[in-house]
Amino acid sequence: MPTVRVTVMLKPGVLDAPGQAILAGLRALGYPVEGARVGKVVELAVPEALRARVDEMCERFLANPLIETWTVEEPEAVR
Amino acid sequence: MTWGVVVFPGANCDRDCVHVLRAVLGADVAEVWHADRSLDGIDALVLPGGFSYGDYLRSGAVAATAAVMPAVRAFAASGGPVLGICNGFQILTEARLLPGVLMRNRSLRFQCHPVWVRVESTATPFTAGLRLGDVLEMPIAHGEGAYLAPPETLDALEAAGRVVFRYCDARGRVVASANPNGSAAAIAGVANAAGTVVGLMPHPERASEALLGSADGRRLFESAAAWLAARRPATSGAAR
Numbered sequence: 001m002p003t004v005r006v007t008v009m010l011k012p013g014v015l016d017a018p019g020q021a022i023l024a025g026l027r028a029l030g031y032p033v034e035g036a037r038v039g040k041v042v043e044l045a046v047p048e049a050l051r052a053r054v055d056e057m058c059e060r061f062l063a064n065p066l067i068e069t070w071t072v073e074e075p076e077a078v079r
Numbered sequence: 080m081t082w083g084v085v086v087f088p089g090a091n092c093d094r095d096c097v098h099v100l101r102a103v104l105g106a107d108v109a110e111v112w113h114a115d116r117s118l119d120g121i122d123a124l125v126l127p128g129g130f131s132y133g134d135y136l137r138s139g140a141v142a143a144t145a146a147v148m149p150a151v152r153a154f155a156a157s158g159g160p161v162l163g164i165c166n167g168f169q170i171l172t173e174a175r176l177l178p179g180v181l182m183r184n185r186s187l188r189f190q191c192h193p194v195w196v197r198v199e200s201t202a203t204p205f206t207a208g209l210r211l212g213d214v215l216e217m218p219i220a221h222g223e224g225a226y227l228a229p230p231e232t233l234d235a236l237e238a239a240g241r242v243v244f245r246y247c248d249a250r251g252r253v254v255a256s257a258n259p260n261g262s263a264a265a266i267a268g269v270a271n272a273a274g275t276v277v278g279l280m281p282h283p284e285r286a287s288e289a290l291l292g293s294a295d296g297r298r299l300f301e302s303a304a305a306w307l308a309a310r311r312p313a314t315s316g317a318a319r
Contacts, residue, residue: 014227015261017183040136061144064137064173066180067227 001045004054005073008063009039080307081107083121085151085167087142088113090129092164092284099287100125104300113145123160123204123303124151126167128220128282138181138223139169148174160204160303161276165221168268168278177269177278178236179228181221185261189222193292194259194281196244196267197251203243203274208302214251215244215295217281219259224280226262226269233263244268244279 010016016037023036042062046054058070082100086093093110100108109121118124132141142148155161155176163171171177184190198206198213209215228236236242244267248257258265260280268279283296 015182015185015225017185017187021187061140062136064140064180066229067182 001047002051004044004046004051006042006044006054006058006062006070007039007073008042008058008068008070009037011067011069014067080122080304080311081109081120083109083111083118083124085111085124085126085147086113087129087131087145087166087170089131089133090127090166092128092166092282095282095284096125096127096164099284099297100300103287103297104304106300106304111147113142113147115147116150118147118150118154118159121154121159122307124154124162126151126161126163126170127284128165128167131166131170134223137169137173139166139171139173142166142170143174152176155271155276158273158275160307162205162299162303163276163278164282164284165219165224165280168280169223171276171278176276177271178232179226179266179269181223181280182225182227182261183223184221184225184259189220190224190259191218191220192259193218193286194267195247195249195251195257196279196281197247197253198243199245200240200243200270200274202240203270203277204303204306205277205299206243206302207306209298212251214247214249215281215283215286215298216249216293217283217286217296219281220285221260221280224260224262226260226266226280228263236266236269237264239272241270241272241274242266242268243270243277244281 018038019036026033063070100106246258246265283299286293286296
């Protein structure tokens with residue numbers, strides 16, 4: 001069954017407190033990184049017939065559209 | 080009247096709510112299991128705090144898909160009073176029964192201490208018996224309580240008087256130092272358009288007996304009980 005990779009990220013402008021903490025940690029280690037954003041990756045085993053509805057799944061459940069965006073990677077890219 | 084307290088896996092304030100309603104208010108209470116599909120006989124509903132489904136994905140997101148939720152939606156749509164406390168508030172926003180979202184506390188810390196909130200609206204069952212500007216002391220206990228909504232939503236909430244509680248200091252002043260989590264406009268609780276569905280981050284059930292340091296939270300439950308009693312004709316079959 002094809003695996004689809006969904007990546008959920010906070011929208012630009014939404015305060016990403018964990019990302020800020022990671023940024024501070026990297027800087028404390030001496031890496032002058034200029035930004036860090038934290039997101040989630042969900043790999044879904046999706047029957048072909050359901051593939052067209054992955055976006056809907058993201059909108060309804062996997063992401064909160066108020067604060068998050070998502071991208072869906074095609075099966076070829078994941079394998 | 081009968082209160083319903085919804086029990087989700089990972090809820091940990093359900094028994095506290097049942098205790099306050101049953102032992103302090105003397106009300107009838109039914110525990111509603113997350114897999115139940117009916118709210119028959121329930122007059123007012125509480126979604127309690129806790130860590131439903133381990134806070135996986137997002138706080139409240141998985142609970143919003145629970146089998147009981149269609150019945151909760153129908154109950155809310157019919158004008159039944161619903162109070163979401165802490166994780167219950169998060170569940171109501173994830174279920175899109177309330178606007179906005181609860182984000183990670185700006186401090187990144189789990190905040191667990193008493194706060195004060197100011198009553199900003201009395202147009203809800205849970206605040207109808209209070210006065211605008213009343214200051215209530217209740218504890219918070221959350222890691223994700225920073226209320227956020229798009230600017231146009233915040234404007235609409237303010238214009239419609241749907242901000243129900245705002246974090247303030249002991250004298251009722253909304254100052255930055257009294258905002259424990261970075262909530263937009265110091266919002267601690269909001270209502271739906273009808274005013275019947277209310278969510279808040281502080282825990283009224285943990286502040287309903289003087290022994291616990293504050294009994295202010297009890298006023299929310301008493302207010303809803305009085306609101307329901309006034310709404311229902313005394314002659315209806317609802318007398319239990």
